[in-house]
Amino acid sequence: MPLLMSLATTLQGSLELGIIYAIMALGVFISYRTLNIPDLTVDGSFTLGAAVSAVLASISQPFTGLALAFISGCIAGTFTAMLTTKLKIQPLLSGILMMLALYSINLKVMGNKPNIPLLNKPLIFDFLQGINSGKYAKLVFLVVILAIVLALLFFFLKTKLGFVLRATGDNEKMVRALGVSTDVMIIIGLAISNGLVALSGAMIAQYQSFADVSMGIGMVVIGLASVIIGEVIFGVKTLMRRLIAVALGAILYRLVITIALWLGMPPTDLKLVSAVIVTVALSMTAIKEKVLSFKLRCANSGRYKGERM
Amino acid sequence: MLKVENISKTFYKGSINEKIALNNLSLTLGEGEFVTVIGGNGAGKSTLLNCISGVYEIDAGRIFLDGTDISYSPEHKRSKYISRVFQDPLMGTAFDMTIEENLAIAYAKGKPKGLRPGISKADIALFREKLALLELGLEDRVKEKVGRLSGGERQALTLLMATIVKPKLLLLDEHTAALDPVIAKRVLQLTDKIVEEEKICTIMITHNMKAALDHGTRTIMMHEGKIIMDLDGKDKEGVTVEWLIEQFNRKSGTELDNDRMLLG
Numbered sequence A: 001m002p003l004l005m006s007l008a009t010t011l012q013g014s015l016e017l018g019i020i021y022a023i024m025a026l027g028v029f030i031s032y033r034t035l036n037i038p039d040l041t042v043d044g045s046f047t048l049g050a051a052v053s054a055v056l057a058s059i060s061q062p063f064t065g066l067a068l069a070f071i072s073g074c075i076a077g078t079f080t081a082m083l084t085t086k087l088k089i090q091p092l093l094s095g096i097l098m099m100l101a102l103y104s105i106n107l108k109v110m111g112n113k114p115n116i117p118l119l120n121k122p123l124i125f126d127f128l129q130g131i132n133s134g135k136y137a138k139l140v141f142l143v144v145i146l147a148i149v150l151a152l153l154f155f156f157l158k159t160k161l162g163f164v165l166r167a168t169g170d171n172e173k174m175v176r177a178l179g180v181s182t183d184v185m186i187i188i189g190l191a192i193s194n195g196l197v198a199l200s201g202a203m204i205a206q207y208q209s210f211a212d213v214s215m216g217i218g219m220v221v222i223g224l225a226s227v228i229i230g231e232v233i234f235g236v237k238t239l240m241r242r243l244i245a246v247a248l249g250a251i252l253y254r255l256v257i258t259i260a261l262w263l264g265m266p267p268t269d270l271k272l273v274s275a276v277i278v279t280v281a282l283s284m285t286a287i288k289e290k291v292l293s294f295k296l297r298c299a300n301s302g303r304y305k306g307e308r309m
Numbered sequence B: 001m002l003k004v005e006n007i008s009k010t011f012y013k014g015s016i017n018e019k020i021a022l023n024n025l026s027l028t029l030g031e032g033e034f035v036t037v038i039g040g041n042g043a044g045k046s047t048l049l050n051c052i053s054g055v056y057e058i059d060a061g062r063i064f065l066d067g068t069d070i071s072y073s074p075e076h077k078r079s080k081y082i083s084r085v086f087q088d089p090l091m092g093t094a095f096d097m098t099i100e101e102n103l104a105i106a107y108a109k110g111k112p113k114g115l116r117p118g119i120s121k122a123d124i125a126l127f128r129e130k131l132a133l134l135e136l137g138l139e140d141r142v143k144e145k146v147g148r149l150s151g152g153e154r155q156a157l158t159l160l161m162a163t164i165v166k167p168k169l170l171l172l173d174e175h176t177a178a179l180d181p182v183i184a185k186r187v188l189q190l191t192d193k194i195v196e197e198e199k200i201c202t203i204m205i206t207h208n209m210k211a212a213l214d215h216g217t218r219t220i221m222m223h224e225g226k227i228i229m230d231l232d233g234k235d236k237e238g239v240t241v242e243w244l245i246e247q248f249n250r251k252s253g254t255e256l257d258n259d260r261m262l263l264g
Ligand SMILES: Nc1ncnc2c1ncn2[C@@H]1O[C@H](COP(=O)(O)OP(=O)(O)OP(=O)(O)O)[C@@H](O)[C@H]1O
Pocket: B011, B012, B019, B020, B021, B039, B040, B041, B042, B043, B044, B045, B046, B047, B048, B258
C-alpha cells in the first residue's frame, strides 16, 4: 500500500513536469513542424530560460523572471534565424553554433556558477498557498498555464501572420512568390519557438528549485520525441488537435520515463532511452512503408502461387 | 507595362561550364498584352521569367514594371506585383494547409500580415464564389488540405491564387506541362478566361506550339538567350505550326530540339 501511495505521488510529480515540458515541446513543434527546421538551439535556450528565471527569483522577482526568460529565448532564436537567413549557414549548423555560444552565455547569466539553488526563495508557485493548499493546487495551476499557452498559440497560428508562418515550412518558394520575405518568417518563427522553450526552462527551474547549466542537454531530443509520439498517438487532423497532441506527447513521454525509472532503470540510461525512442519514432514512416510493401508482395506472390517457377 | 532592356544572364561565369542563358535581350509588353513564348531546350525561357521575377539577379540591363525600375529589388518585393505559376503543381501551394487557408494567404498579398484572424466570413464567401468559376467542385472542399488535390486541381487553384489579387504581371512557366491532356486543356481555358476578363499582362511559356499560337495576343520564339521571332497581332493570324518550325530552323540555323515539344 505505501508503495502504491509513493507511486501515485511520483506520477503526479511527473505529470506536473510533463505539463511544463509540454510548453517546450510546443516550441519545438513550431520550429520542427511549422517551419520544417530541426532547431538545435533548444538545448541552450532551455537553460537560458532557467538561468534568467533563477537569477530573477533569487532577487525575489519570480514572475518577471518568466517574462524575461521568454524574451531572452526569443532573442536566442532570432540569432539562430539570422545565422540561417542572413549568413546562409545551414539551419542544423546554426542551431549547433548557438547552442555552443549559449553554454558560455548561460554561465555568465548564472554568475559563473554551474548551478543556482532557489531554496527559500519566492517562487511562482508560492501564491498558491494563499488560495488553496490542497494536493492538486500546483497541478491545476500548471494545467491552466498550459491551456493559456495552447490557446494563444492556436489563435496565433490562425492569424494572417500565422498562416504565412505555416506556409513557410510547407513551401518557401510559394511564400516568396506571394510577396512575403521568408527570412522574416523564419526569424519570427524561431524567436517564438525558443521563447516557449525558454519559458519552459524557466518554469522547470522554479518547479525544482534550482537551475543547472547542463539541464538543457538533450532537450531537443525530448522535444522531438514529444512531437512525434504525440502526433502518432493522438492524431494530426486539425491544427487544434495537433497542438493538443504535441502537449499530450510531452506528458506521456514524461510518464513513461518515470515509470521506467520507478521500475528500476538507472537514471544514467535516460539519454540512451530517449535517443532510442526518437530513433524509433522518426523511422516509423520508413518502417510502415517496408511493412506495407512486404504485405503487398506476400499478397501478390500468394495470388500467383500456382504459376511460380 | 513591362519593359525589359538589354538584359543578360550568364551562369558559372568564367568557368568551363559558363552558360549564357540570356544574351542582351529586350522585350516590351503593353497593357493587357498576353505573350506566349516558345523555344528549344535551354533557350533561356525560364531564365527570362526568373530574372523578371527576381529569382536570379541579372548581370546587365534594366527591368521596369509600370515605369518603376525593379532590376535589383528582391524577389518577395517584386512578388507583390508579379504573380507566378510554376510547372510543378507542388510548387504553388502549401500542401499541409487547407484550400481556404491557401487562398487567404494569396488574398492577403501585398497587405500587412497582422494578428487579425487569417480568414473572415466574407473571405470564405468570396473564395467559394471564385472557386466555383473553376468548375472543379473545389468550392465544396474549402476545408480540405491541398495535399489531397490532384495535380490539375492544384494548378487551377494556384492560378486562382496568382490572380485573386490582380497582379500587374502574370508569369506562367509551362504551367500545364505536368498535367494530363484533358486537365491541361481545362487549365489553359481557365487561364484564357481569367487573363482576358481581368486584362492581366501575361507571359506564358509553353512547349506546345499549337497552344502558343492559339492563345495570347502575341508569340515570341527564343533561341540561345535571344528573341529570334516576334509575331504580333495580325502577323500571328493564320500562322501554322509547320510554318513556325520552318522559320525556327531558318532563323536559328539549327533544328528545333525540344524533347517535350508538342506540335499538335
Ligand atoms: N540555376 C541555374 N544554374 C546554372 N545554369 C542554369 C540555371 N538555370 C538555367 N541554367 C542554364 O541556362 C540555360 C537556359 O536555361 P532555361 O531553364 O532558361 O531554359 P528553358 O528555355 O526554360 O528550357 P526548357 O525548355 O528545357 O525549360 C540552360 O543551359 C541551363 O542549363
